[in-house]
Amino acid sequence: MREPDVDKRDETVTADDVAKRAGVSRWTVNRAFKKDASISQKSREKVMGAAKQLGYVPDLLASSLASDRSNMVCLLIDDFANPHKLVMLERLTRFLRKNGWDTLLVNTSDEEDTSAALLNASQRRVDAAVLIGSQFTDRSLATALGARRVRKLIVFARTSENPNTISICCDDRAAMNEIANYIIGKGYRRPLFLAGPQTSSAHLGRKETFLTKWHDTFSTTPEFISVARYDPQLAYDRIVSHFAGRTAQEITDVIVCENDALALGAMDAIRTEMGLRVPQDIAVTGFDDIPQADSANYRITTYRQPLSAMAEGLVQVLKGTADSDQLCHFIGKLVERESA
Amino acid sequence: MREPDVDKRDETVTADDVAKRAGVSRWTVNRAFKKDASISQKSREKVMGAAKQLGYVPDLLASSLASDRSNMVCLLIDDFANPHKLVMLERLTRFLRKNGWDTLLVNTSDEEDTSAALLNASQRRVDAAVLIGSQFTDRSLATALGARRVRKLIVFARTSENPNTISICCDDRAAMNEIANYIIGKGYRRPLFLAGPQTSSAHLGRKETFLTKWHDTFSTTPEFISVARYDPQLAYDRIVSHFAGRTAQEITDVIVCENDALALGAMDAIRTEMGLRVPQDIAVTGFDDIPQADSANYRITTYRQPLSAMAEGLVQVLKGTADSDQLCHFIGKLVERESA
DNA sequence: CAGTGATTTGCTCGCGCGTGCAAGAGTTTT
């Protein structure tokens, strides 16, 4: 059996059409499509039958306009060189969709300011805007908040000092301390910290935590360098230039990277450009546990954020059932591999 | 100076409010925000002034409902293990946004069928749905077309036999022939083709083209193997199992991969698991020119699709100004590196 | 300054559905 009334599909079929066919009112039709609506089993079946015949589905645009809830969230991202973003996108879209939210993806790498993008999102009445990029300064966040009708501004996988935003992230301090302890336990004593953009407070968190921890333990502050983007290529170049003309393995015995994207570049530089071995000559650690970190070529010792739990946290924030104390204290897991 | 009337921002400000303040009608207000509307310079300035004071921006939701144009396109993706997707997402979102379209990202890796996702997209009245995943069979496309109100169904970076879809892709046949010629010219004579999911007609195109070309030249048909997803890890495992217990370099001198995602895994397998060198023992070619292909560790000889031109083509399709003959014949560029 | 055409402005009606209430139907209690 094929769908009946196939010819009708060109014109938009509204709840009124279904109502006429099912012999009920339009409101009963729309009730039939609401999960917890007050409607009898009998008329729901009548409606659903008619709806299927006509190929009716509720119009979410009209629904959003009328109810002032769009069931869309806007994801702002500016950091497409970092493979971890693909993982985050996969996880977030899946969890959001499973819970009834659609995802609006906005590329903010072009925008000088995120506020334009946020303004645009607000024009669509998104229920929330989620920042998962890296270049958002707290200042730009502040101005961005000028764009209202964005009910919730959420910073994902990063801490934010801005009191008007909700931050969902793992406990970076605990995580970095765990990495530091691991490194110390392994006997490394001449670390180099490779950081990302200095505008990001996340990296401030990780870098500061590591440097502080090290200082507390050995009373010396390790060297650190940074790159402008979380981009393996930039990390590669930076490592090369940092060690140019020096005997790297005598200066440094481990490179602690702010995340795996940087670690990839660092490892490539160590092996290909400098001709050294990881971890024998110089060890490397990362953060995020991206898929490549587990590949045969890299095998990076890293820290896995509990992305699914964090995505679940985001859903709870959207539902308004979140426990705000827990949102910034997700606990991940150190993944020990061969790179350190 | 900070924004005046800050206190007003909590309530939604509509065109009516602006109209009252500017001393014009509501329709004049909305005209002021339309690029090519018939409105005098003077009243536009009046309106814009009032709008800025009140913090007004047009509501795209209401606009979409009234005009039946949402200015949204839906991107369907199921292939998050392929790093190339991140590049595509970056490019597409940027071009779309620059031309006035917002992007709805739908993760279809969970869905048994894409039609559910398409149905959902249609409920949002997207102007077009763009398939950039890999698992869409032409059969599923056919059933997916049952979900109407999706004005345009576009298959991006892949050919499609379905006449109801618009396919935007580079000329795979020309590209693969170029790769084949390159390989032949380099003197390789024992190729192995590593393909992706057999449901994808794109891979059919590339694989078939290569095998046919080879047969035409040497009257022998090379061996080929395949994996279920464009995932480096799967490619790694497949290559390992394929050569298990055999002296690989005697069987094969080049592995032609359907894309870079597979090439990454293949190279890792050759070097790490089999202890061989690329390209001296076994060469490798890819397709897509993902960022990692250019990294010091891989240096993959590959084929770069003209993504920006293709994204521009998508925009033209949306605008209705596309030259349909050209949509499937974008020409890319062979990028010669050290892997073959 | 009336007359003509070009431009600008206002307006009616509708996009498809949600909210909240009141009327109707169905069920239980005494």
Add this chain to the structure above:
DNA sequence: AAAACTCTTGCACGCGCGAGCAAATCACTG
């Protein structure tokens, strides 16, 4: 069997804006 419920259904009104037309205004010309 009437009263007292509960559940279900229908409805007026509104969400914010757009298409298309009619009225109003403007810019010239002779």
